[in-house]
Amino acid sequence: MSPLSTKEKIKLAAKKLISELGYKSASVRKIASDVGIRESALYNHYTNKEEIFLDILQDIFASPFSTSTQNVKEDALKGKLFLHRFVTQYKLVSFDKESEILFRILLLEIFSNKGLRERFFEDFHNKNIKVLSEAFFIMMQNNLIRSSDPMTMSYEFISTLFYIRFQITLLRFDSISTTNLSTQFEKHVDFFWEGIKV
Amino acid sequence: MSPLSTKEKIKLAAKKLISELGYKSASVRKIASDVGIRESALYNHYTNKEEIFLDILQDIFASPFSTSTQNVKEDALKGKLFLHRFVTQYKLVSFDKESEILFRILLLEIFSNKGLRERFFEDFHNKNIKVLSEAFFIMMQNNLIRSSDPMTMSYEFISTLFYIRFQITLLRFDSISTTNLSTQFEKHVDFFWEGIKV
DNA sequence: ATTTTATATGAACATTTGTTAATATAAGCT
DNA sequence: AGCTTATATTAACAAATGTTCATATAAAAT
Structure with missing residues (x-):
């Protein structure tokens, strides 16, 4: 270095x-x-x-997700495994020291900066919704999961990820252990999959 | 007045x-x-x-939820209706002008004030988890929903509510329409119920 | 009516803030 | 070597900040 x-x-x-x-x-x-x-x-x-x-x-929007959004069409066929991978990626970012700092800045300044708000919706929300919707759509076509609106399903899926990350960010700011929340990611995939699998 | x-x-x-x-x-x-x-x-x-x-x-923690946390034991038996009522209450608060301002202050100052962080977990998270867990537990006992960990289920349920409220708060700050998000509350109940009903 | 009390004003204070100017120092190039 | 360029320092600035003090004014109490 x-x-x-x-x-x-x-x-x-x-x-x-x-x-x-x-x-x-x-x-x-x-x-x-x-x-x-x-x-x-x-x-x-x-x-x-x-x-x-x-x-x-x-730096905040220098996406660390870029690699994971490649072969959605193939990976989606793997069903739960796709979700698991997606969450693992999300979890990795959530616990990354640098990303944690940047995420905190985002939260701290989001009301002072309109551009920040817009990019939050674009990069943190829409982008994820798009990838997930595509995946869920494919899973439905292949009868892996029950039929439903892919957008709604994606919204439901990422909202929990955001909430976990938000809580992690708060706890780590006070150096409080986040092991509970770490497992929450896996619990989310399990619970969610149980609710949509066919 | x-x-x-x-x-x-x-x-x-x-x-x-x-x-x-x-x-x-x-x-x-x-x-x-x-x-x-x-x-x-x-x-x-x-x-x-x-x-x-x-x-x-x-004022931020002068709970507007106090009334809704009363007859959980009875209301939980109504299954989806209970969740619908819970969300309606949550939605009402989310769109209340005064609550909106207070919620924004909470988000703005949460990293500057440790007491604020602690009370966030207590009043916004734990309190909701407690009520919901109790309700889900009863629903499971009465075979209204599939068996699962009530705490995890509650976590999954409120995380989406928080996310919707967060987005509402952002959009209204820029006077952007929130009609999409308004219906998201109902979509959440419907989607969630489909995933847990037995 | 006079005294007391509550609440307003104007001016000033000590800090902290972002920023600039003049100048010193050290490194790189010819 | 000397000259240029980059980067540091010291000092100062104007503006904004939270707060205080002496004083005026209006309302309430006697």
Whole structure:
């Protein structure tokens, strides 16, 4: 691992501070101090505070899901296994330290930033709904699951994932154990599958 | 309706501003200005800014669910109707203007306030899980639904409600129509019931 | 009517904030 | 070597913040 450039250090420190205090309270001085430089030196790397935030925003939506959305058509035929894989991917992201910080920033700033709201619906919701709907549709065609509206089914499926992730994010912020919630992911797949399998 | 006292006006203005800007950005001056007084006058009613916030916090957890948690033992026997009633109550709160504002404050400040986090788990999660678990348990005993872990079932049930409410809160912040999400509540009951009914 | 009490104002305060300017220092290039 | 460029520091700024104090004003109590 190559040593971080000052700009990268700034971004890293800003991420951490914003995820703990929010954008407004994560002052330029605190960020610079964490990096080990003065506030003024920071302006050699970013033109202003907002630009640091915009840089961080890009990371939030740098999808770690890209690989899992490939062969839906084939994988969907595997029924429950498909759901299991999808959830495993979701779980992995939920427990990833970096993703956790970015998710917290998303939650913290979602009401202060319209673009954030729009991208939440697009990247966190619609994208998942699309993949899942396609999979559920195929499962229905192949009589693996009961017939129902694929969109509704997808909505039901991801809502629980979001809720678990939300709770994980809260608990980890207080360093509270999340082992219960970890198993909740598997319970979700089991319970859900029992309810839709034919 | 009796005219509001200055203290009540301050609380009201603070609620609105905090729910839109967050605690940090909702300055004492903005609050006072909205009320129509100077900042200094505000301190005749509250000793400091935090006290206003603490006053508002109490409203967040002034449960509007208290009535619905009464005759669970009887109502649970009605099966799907029980769930429908539960969701109707939840839906009512989700679309209530005052509750919407308070819920937004909860989401905005949940990472800045440990007490808020704890009470979220207690009032928004555990309390619901408890009522639902009891109901599902009774439904299982009476063979209305398939046998499963009542806690898991409850978790699955409320997670979707939370997700819908979260999305409603986001959309209404931008004055975007929520009719789709309104029907999502009913779809949830229908879909869920199909998956658990025996 | 006079005194007391509650609530308003205006001005000021000490901090904290984002940002900039002048200047020093160290690294890279010719 | 000297010159250029990148990046650091110190100092200062204007604006915004929470809060306080002396004082005015209007309502309530005697």
